Amino acid sequence: MEEKIEKHTIAVLVDNEPGVLARVIGLFSGRGYNIESLTVAEVNNADHLSRITLVTSGTRMVVEQIKAQLDRLVPVHKVHDLTDEGPSVERELALVKVAGTGEKRIEALRLADIFKAKVVDATLTSFVFELTGTTAEVDDFVGLMAQLGLVEASRTGVVAMSKGAAGF
Amino acid sequence: MSEQKLTGAQIVIKALKDQGVDIIFGYPGGAVLPIYDALFQQNDIKHILVRHEQAAVHAAEGYARSTGKVGCVLVTSGPGATNAVTGLLDALCDSIPIVCLSGQVPTHLIGNDAFQEADTTGITRPCTKHNYLVKDVNQLARTLHEAFYVARSGRPGPVVVDLPKDVQFADGIYVPPTEVKHKTYRPQVKPEIARVEEAIELIASAKRPIFYTGGGVINAGPFAAKLLTQFVKTTGFPITSTLMGLGAFPASDQQWLGMLGMHGTYEANLAMYNCDVMINIGARFDDRVTGKLSEFAPGSKKIHVDIDPSSINKNVAVDIPIVGDCGAVLEDMLRLWKAKQKRADQTALKAWWGQIEGWRARNCLNYNRTESVIKPQYALERLREALRGKDHYITTEVGQHQMWAAQFLPFDQPNRWMTSGGLGTMGYGLPAAIGAQLAHPDAIVVDVSGEASFLMNMQEIGTAVQYRAPVKIFILNNKYMGMVRQWQELLHGSRYSQSYSEALPDFVKLAEAWGCVGLRATKVEEVDQVIQKMLEVTDRPVIVDIAVDEKENCFPMIPGGKAHNEILLGPDDSPSDATPEDGMVLV
Ligand SMILES: Cc1cc2nc3c(=O)[nH]c(=O)nc-3n(C[C@H](O)[C@H](O)[C@H](O)COP(=O)(O)OP(=O)(O)OC[C@H]3O[C@@H](n4cnc5c(N)ncnc54)[C@H](O)[C@@H]3O)c2cc1C
Ligand SMILES: Cc1ncc(C[n+]2csc(CCOP(=O)(O)OP(=O)(O)O)c2C)c(N)n1
Ligand SMILES: [Mg+2]
Numbered sequence A: 001m002e003e004k005i006e007k008h009t010i011a012v013l014v015d016n017e018p019g020v021l022a023r024v025i026g027l028f029s030g031r032g033y034n035i036e037s038l039t040v041a042e043v044n045n046a047d048h049l050s051r052i053t054l055v056t057s058g059t060r061m062v063v064e065q066i067k068a069q070l071d072r073l074v075p076v077h078k079v080h081d082l083t084d085e086g087p088s089v090e091r092e093l094a095l096v097k098v099a100g101t102g103e104k105r106i107e108a109l110r111l112a113d114i115f116k117a118k119v120v121d122a123t124l125t126s127f128v129f130e131l132t133g134t135t136a137e138v139d140d141f142v143g144l145m146a147q148l149g150l151v152e153a154s155r156t157g158v159v160a161m162s163k164g165a166a167g168f
Numbered sequence B: 001m002s003e004q005k006l007t008g009a010q011i012v013i014k015a016l017k018d019q020g021v022d023i024i025f026g027y028p029g030g031a032v033l034p035i036y037d038a039l040f041q042q043n044d045i046k047h048i049l050v051r052h053e054q055a056a057v058h059a060a061e062g063y064a065r066s067t068g069k070v071g072c073v074l075v076t077s078g079p080g081a082t083n084a085v086t087g088l089l090d091a092l093c094d095s096i097p098i099v100c101l102s103g104q105v106p107t108h109l110i111g112n113d114a115f116q117e118a119d120t121t122g123i124t125r126p127c128t129k130h131n132y133l134v135k136d137v138n139q140l141a142r143t144l145h146e147a148f149y150v151a152r153s154g155r156p157g158p159v160v161v162d163l164p165k166d167v168q169f170a171d172g173i174y175v176p177p178t179e180v181k182h183k184t185y186r187p188q189v190k191p192e193i194a195r196v197e198e199a200i201e202l203i204a205s206a207k208r209p210i211f212y213t214g215g216g217v218i219n220a221g222p223f224a225a226k227l228l229t230q231f232v233k234t235t236g237f238p239i240t241s242t243l244m245g246l247g248a249f250p251a252s253d254q255q256w257l258g259m260l261g262m263h264g265t266y267e268a269n270l271a272m273y274n275c276d277v278m279i280n281i282g283a284r285f286d287d288r289v290t291g292k293l294s295e296f297a298p299g300s301k302k303i304h305v306d307i308d309p310s311s312i313n314k315n316v317a318v319d320i321p322i323v324g325d326c327g328a329v330l331e332d333m334l335r336l337w338k339a340k341q342k343r344a345d346q347t348a349l350k351a352w353w354g355q356i357e358g359w360r361a362r363n364c365l366n367y368n369r370t371e372s373v374i375k376p377q378y379a380l381e382r383l384r385e386a387l388r389g390k391d392h393y394i395t396t397e398v399g400q401h402q403m404w405a406a407q408f409l410p411f412d413q414p415n416r417w418m419t420s421g422g423l424g425t426m427g428y429g430l431p432a433a434i435g436a437q438l439a440h441p442d443a444i445v446v447d448v449s450g451e452a453s454f455l456m457n458m459q460e461i462g463t464a465v466q467y468r469a470p471v472k473i474f475i476l477n478n479k480y481m482g483m484v485r486q487w488q489e490l491l492h493g494s495r496y497s498q499s500y501s502e503a504l505p506d507f508v509k510l511a512e513a514w515g516c517v518g519l520r521a522t523k524v525e526e527v528d529q530v531i532q533k534m535l536e537v538t539d540r541p542v543i544v545d546i547a548v549d550e551k552e553n554c555f556p557m558i559p560g561g562k563a564h565n566e567i568l569l570g571p572d573d574s575p576s577d578a579t580p581e582d583g584m585v586l587v
Helices: A020-031 A058-072 A104-114 A135-148 B009-018 B030-040 B053-067 B079-093 B120-126 B137-152 B165-169 B193-205 B216-221 B222-235 B266-274 B324-340 B346-362 B376-385 B400-408 B429-439 B452-455 B460-465 B481-493 B507-513 B524-536
Strands: A006-015 A037-044 A049-058 A074-083 A086-101 A118-122 A128-133 A150-157 A159-163 B005-007 B025-026 B048-049 B071-075 B096-103 B132-133 B157-165 B171-173 B208-215 B239-240 B256-260 B277-281 B301-306 B322-323 B394-397 B444-450 B470-475 B517-521 B542-547
Touching: A006 A020, A006 A058, A006 A159, A020 A037, A020 A049, A020 A058, A020 B120, A049 A058, A058 A074, A058 B079, A086 A135, A104 A128, A104 A135, A128 A135, A135 A150, A159 B460, B005 B009, B005 B277, B009 B030, B009 B165, B009 B171, B025 B053, B025 B429, B030 B071, B030 B096, B030 B157, B030 B165, B048 B460, B053 B071, B053 B079, B053 B096, B053 B429, B053 B460, B071 B079, B079 B096, B079 B120, B079 B157, B096 B137, B096 B165, B120 B132, B120 B157, B132 B137, B137 B157, B137 B171, B157 B165, B193 B277, B193 B301, B193 B322, B193 B324, B208 B222, B208 B266, B208 B324, B216 B222, B216 B324, B222 B452, B222 B481, B256 B266, B256 B400, B266 B346, B277 B324, B301 B324, B376 B444, B376 B470, B376 B524, B394 B400, B394 B429, B400 B444, B400 B470, B400 B481, B429 B444, B429 B460, B429 B470, B444 B452, B452 B470, B460 B507, B470 B524, B507 B517, B507 B542, B517 B524, B524 B542
Parallel strands: B025 B048, B025 B071, B071 B096, B096 B157, B132 B157, B208 B239, B208 B277, B239 B256, B277 B301, B301 B322, B394 B444, B444 B470, B470 B542, B517 B542
Antiparallel strands: A006 A049, A006 A074, A037 A049, A086 A128, A086 A150, A086 A159, A118 A128, B005 B171
């Protein structure tokens, strides 16, 4: 029985306490699950809650297992499978450094404009662009810059949220 | 009320008392001296000095499993904590509630490679249900109460609380355990009633049903075992159990098919293979039980009751998952079964039992009853007879003797059988026996042991002597790591690489050196007498060396990667074909 591999974006609300990220990452490495991207930051300062967004892939059974395993970690409040639970928005932020002069530099700037990337640093020979978009958009932009003097890219990984009024 | 300040060490003692701890198993060292000092100045908690920290955890497991309470452990930093790791993982694998307190270097030295510093929370993270590092003395009491709550709630497990030495000295405020409303960890105890109703319908429609029960019933407590027995009696269905669930249903009952799995009975395994409805109560579809997954009970609908959602659909996809405590679910099942006036399909059930009796008639646990050498099975049969009607607890080490004990010793009550199932830790049985004995001073506690396993934690004889724990160490001495030899025979052309127990001590003299009683049987006719003598000793440990057949193998056996119906019944039963390569790699 060949089982389909599915890609899921999962949001996890956790107590922001020491070791919590290690627990989540240890779970994935220890049990051999994939992490395609993982982002984390405190979202509620008063209650010390952090939100982890992770993108993972596996068969349906493995994805269900991942969610159950996350949910049984003691500092985890909630686990939401945004992929399963209906429409959601997903965004990544990237900083992309491009160096060059002349035609390539102008082309880079032109493309940045098309992608609605912001220039956050400029020298006579370089730019740092800030781009927000879907993973695919960021991939495209970085791919194009590779031909125009890409020095480095730094990406946040995916953050995501369900559409509509309902919250976490 | 003015809040009284206590030192961290005093807070620890007070919290343990308030959590009902009467015995703690431990070993001192620099990083826990303040706690040892506080222990010295009180009489409510008895400290049991083990000889190795691994054994402290196993002893606490034996205590916990035989009482249903949380087992408690105290170890020092660095090597004390790392020695405890095997025990912690053992408790995690078998869902045993343990709270282990470890000393740590003072907070300002953490991360400096200080003397006897170990990243204890880092090391134990994957071997515990949860762990804590307490850096603030005012969080200490709350954290300790929470640790006990986490250890015993839901699926039980070990919890480590790492305590820097400065926190043990610091003054802080004690808070008593309140009704814990943990902000995140609230396991589901009550099942969804709609699911239970679905299950009842399926159970009532079954033609070839079987109960497959596990350690979860034991975890749920004696009341759950009673409900299970009632429900099984009400339905008239056959029942089998995993190694961890033995004793939840009385083995002396006709509906009992014996243990299932790799070394389970022929009738239990074939009934699983051929069933149409499987009712799994608190078992986790372990690979030792399922065998080849694609041929596991191929024609069956499955109900799975488990308190841990991550156990459900992990290895085997089921039709009706029920998340909840076995006791709560069984209560609902029984109630609904009666309220809906359900009755099993008697004609189908009669035919099913006819088939099962046919398998049972193969008498799969039969062995060659020779007079020339003591068969390990014979020794256990005699032990069984000698223990009949007596208040007793059995622990085991790991190996063939463990499987024979599971097959030949009857368990009619829960919490009487302690064995390392998930991790399979040689050296578990002796300390676990000591823990069980200290919890039940007047009962007979026997560690069914192998000569190799015994050597792994035999230093604990010292502990047993010190506390006058009259544990019986019943060594089935086959001069081999028998289980390893058996696999080498089956899979590696009988090349017995490193599996011979060379340079064994004289176990009788060893016993005497410790001031224990040492006994030996080398002939069949000596077995009864030795067992009798063993049971007469009540004031000190006994080591019994039974010289058993060196070449006996444990059957039935389902070779790795095979299905239940490919079970081997004895040495003349050769595998249907050579073990396939994908089976060879399995453990
Ligand atoms: C040498 C060797 C050979 C072995 N051979 C066999 C064999 O032939 N047959 C065999 O059966 N085993 C065998 N084992 C043991 C095996 O490895 C597993 O440990 C065992 O099968 C697991 O038992 P279990 O499924 O009952 O699960 P356990 O490990 O006891 O787990 C209990 C399950 O119940 C759940 N649970 C816990 N508390 C509750 C509650 N209150 N309510 C509801 N659910 C709860 C848990 O979440 C878990 O899923 C062998 C071990 C060794 C070392
Ligand atoms: C700590 C540990 N090391 C290794 C093993 C692998 N192992 C499983 S059974 C066994 C042999 C046990 O020999 P013995 O105690 O004499 O029991 P027997 O099988 O002979 O009854 C070994 C080495 C284990 N289970 N635990
Ligand atoms: Mg042996």
